[in-house]
Amino acid sequence: MLAEVPLEEEVVLVRMDVAGEDVEPLLERGIVPGCRLCPVRHAPVGGPTVYSVDGCLVALRREIASCLCVRSALEAAGVLDSN
Amino acid sequence: MADSRPLVLLAGPPNSGKSTLFNSLTGLRQRVANYPGVTVERRSGVVRLASGRVELVDLPGVHGLSSRSLDQLVARRALLGEMEGGRRPDGLVILLDSTRLSSHLMVAESFLGLGIPTLVVLAMADELDRRDGAVEAAELSRELGVEVALVDARDPGTLGSVHSFFEALLTGGEEARACPAVAVADSHVAQSPARAPTRPLPVVDLFSARRDRARQLGRAAGYRAPRESVVTNRLDALALHRIWGPVVFLGVVALVFQTIFAWAMPLMDATEATIRISGRYLHGIMPDGWLRSLLIEGVWAGVGSVIVFLPQILILFFFIALMEDSGYMARAAVVADRLMHRVGLQGRSFLPLLSAYACAIPAIMSARAVEDERDRLATIFIAPFMTCSARLPVYALLIAAFVPAGPVLGPILGRQAAVLIGLYALGLVAAIGTAALLKRTLLRGRPLPFVMELPPYRMPSARSVATRLLDRAKVFLRRAGRIILAVTVVLWVLTQLPRTPDGGSPPIDESALGRMGQLIEPAIEPLGLDWRIGIGLVTSLAAREVIVGTLGTIYGVEAEDDTTLELRAALQRDMDLGSAVALLVFFAFALQCMSTVAVMRRETGGWRWPSLQFAYMLVLAYLGAWAAKSIL
Known part of the structure; x- marks a missing residue:
């Protein structure tokens, strides 16, 4: 889920x-779906x-980010490459 | 004839520089009003060109055209020719921010395909260039099938292509420019929004297709996204920092507070003095009689009591304009969100509520920034509980008369100051409680998710800020001025009737107003208040601080300010501590301000909410005052 992604890690x-x-x-x-997201900073x-x-x-807000299912951008790129 | 001018709509997402372009094109030839029957503001202006004039209407900034929000509904209906007196627009200008083109092209997809001659304007061309971004306007134009212009909305020298578009509309050469109807078949305009609760959601597919198309358009137009903005990055590192973020936020809040209370005071005093001196001058040159009394004691004093707040309100709107135009407002909403979320509201409600400490009117007007309609209504409803500056003269008079000076916390906090802080806290607690109550009853419902776009930081333009101040001042004077004029004239008539046998005005206790005071005396007697205060409560409906002048008149003392010792002494004779506190509590809660009621009617589109609020606050004020009197 997007809410769990650490800062600066790009996900799809x-x-x-x-x-x-x-x-x-x-x-x-x-x-x-398909867009790239990257957590930039947490508000205080x-x-x-x-x-x-x-x-x-x-x-x-966290409750919305917890409803967005993501995967690492690198992993997504790997899947594309292998295809 | 306004109707013979071509009607052009200006559409685009929020924070894309739409207002700046609108101001650059129309100058001061603007009008602000509400769309009929709804609370969405309609800004229109006239663009003068060599071959004639064009009427330009700035649609509310929206990300799409579903009917999810009032703004979107109005934009959609205006585009379909269901607004503007049923006129179909003759032209459409779609403004997009060229530094955020990938996502803004998705928004543009909603506006295209309506069969209206269209110009797509890519704003912030200078910034795109500075941050090494690029886009080929001609290529994008070919792909979209409409003209595309790259401009810097602040620089009139770059607006030539916009003027040419208008000229073409005027000279009738626009047929070739009309974009084909329904170029994008899945637009929200062509098809009402799907809201199916089950998955897979068709609406998601619709937006996915729109995103694919936007990316394809961007590629075809050679769009190179700009580098990250170093300025935005650095400023956000501060504004959203774990420790510095709240410090900056509190600093901004303190600055706004300091300015509206301390720095606005000399301006307000000067305005008040001007009104008083000019009133005296007019009094001197006009012959004695009812007309002089009506004009000077009724109209002049009444309208003056509204104008006196203008400096404070303009300063407040100056800060709001700076914060919105610079991009800080969105950050402030993010920082305040957690706190506001706890009381059932959201970050965007914070600033309107802060403004309410100066005056509820700008607070209610600026609540438009709150996207969720339920949250907006809750914000409007609780704003008058915040201690506005009109309550201060009343508080100051009663505190000085009944609360003896003395320390509470040594030299830091005196007893009188502590009571004043207590009254501020009382208003805040009532506001929070009311918000919680509303969100569990009348405004119950799942809130829209808090999704806040943070625009890049930008230097606010003096012209844009000045134009906004001007139109806010107009709205305030028109709305508040009209009702105050009516209320003060009615109150004046009530002080003049019945006439004495020699045709003069009666003493105030024998006047119709005095009798009203006596009539409501049984109702306020349990609060320890008599008919004199009753008259004050009636007159303070015009504006809260009017009670000070009224009591001065009733007690036969010239009370030009709240420090008048004679008035304090008179009140001490007639009231005890319990009734004084009851009156303070009454003023903390009651909606004694018809201007607020008038603005609220405008912003909620009817009498339902203002009537409910007036009754709710009156009941709360009465019960609070009764409790205070019973305890003390």
């Missing part, structure tokens, strides 16, 4: 376990985490 979004219309604000900001006092998505910075 695989699946979004977000209910119904809640998914739209994410999609509209480019958080779409346990606040949201800032992610870099396609050159934009987007802050997400």
Whole structure:
């Protein structure tokens, strides 16, 4: 899950376990399966985490980041290479 | 005739520099109003060109055109010709930030394919270039099938292609530019948003397709994303730092507080003095009679009581504009999010609530930044509990009269200051409690996920800040001024009737207003308050601090400020400590401000919320005051 990814590690979004219309604000900001996300910094006092998505910075609360299933970008690239 | 001018809509995602482009194109020829029936602001302006004029409407900044938010709904309906009095737009300008083109092209996909002559403007061209990014406008134009211009919205010299687009609309040469209808078949406009709760979600596929198309467009247009912004990186390292982030945040909050309370005071005093002196001058040159009394004691004093807050409100909006335009506002919302989340709100609610310590009106107006409608309503609802500056003269008078000076914490904190802090805390506790109550009852529901885009830091432009201040001042004066004018005229009439046998105005206790005070006396008697305070409570509906002047008139003392010793002495004769505290608590809770009610009606689109809030706060104020009186 995205919430577990350490800072500076690039990942690829695989699946979004977000209910119904809640998914739209994410999609509209480019958080779409297949996109690359990189946690850039954690906000102070346990606040949201800032992610870099396609050159934009987007802050997400932990409960949403916990619903986004990701895999390492390197691993994803490896899968592509082997294909 | 405005209708004969071509209507052009300006669309794009938030924080893409839309307002800057709008201001550059229209200058000061702008109007701000709400779209009919909804609370979304409509900014329109006129662009003057060699062959005529074009009406430009700045649509709310949106990431898409589903009907998830009011902003999106309005943008969508305006594009489909269901707004603007049913007029279909003659042209569309889509503004995208060229430094964030990959994601902004996804947004553009929603706006294309409407069969409207379209120009895509890529803003921040200078920054893209500076950070070694690149894009071929001509290639992108070929791919999109519409014209594409690369501009720096702040530099009018780069806006030639936008003007040419408008000229073409005016001279009727636009047919060739009309982009084909439904170039993108899966646009939200062509198809209402899928909201199926089960997976796989079609809406996800729709956006995936849109992202693929955006990437393909970017590749075809030779888009090279800019290097990471060093400035944004460094500033974020500070603004979102574990320790320094909250320090910077509190520093900004302290600066805003210090400015609106300490630095705005000389300006407010000067405004007040100007109103008083000019009132006296007019009083001197006008013949004695009812007209003079109406104009000077009614209209002049009433409207003056609103204008006096203008410096403070403008300073507050100056800070809001600086924070929004620089990009810090989004960071502040992220830093405050955790705290606000605990009371059921979100980070974006923080600044409106902070503003409410100066005045609830700008707070309610700036709550538009809160995207989630339930959170926005909750923010608006609790804003008047924050201790606004109009309460201070009332607090100062009563505290000085009933709370003896003396230390509580040695030289650091005096007893009077402690009571004042207590009153601030009382308002805050009531606000938090009310927010929690609302979110469990009327505004219950799953909140939208907190997704906050952090725009790159940018130097705010003086022109953009000045334009915003001007239109905020207009909205404030128009909304607050009108209702205050009406309320003060009604109150004046009530002090003038019934006329005495010789045709003069009656003493205040025999006037209609005095009788109203006597009428409500039984209701406020349990609070230890008499008919004189009753009159004050009625007049303070115009603005809270008006009660000080009213009490001065009733007690026959000239109370031009709250330090008047005679007024304090008169109050000490008529009230005991319990009733004074009851009155303080009443003012801490009651919504004694018709301007706030008027602005709230505008921002919530009806009387439901303001009526509910007025009643809720009145009941809370009464019960709180009764409890205080019973205890003391």
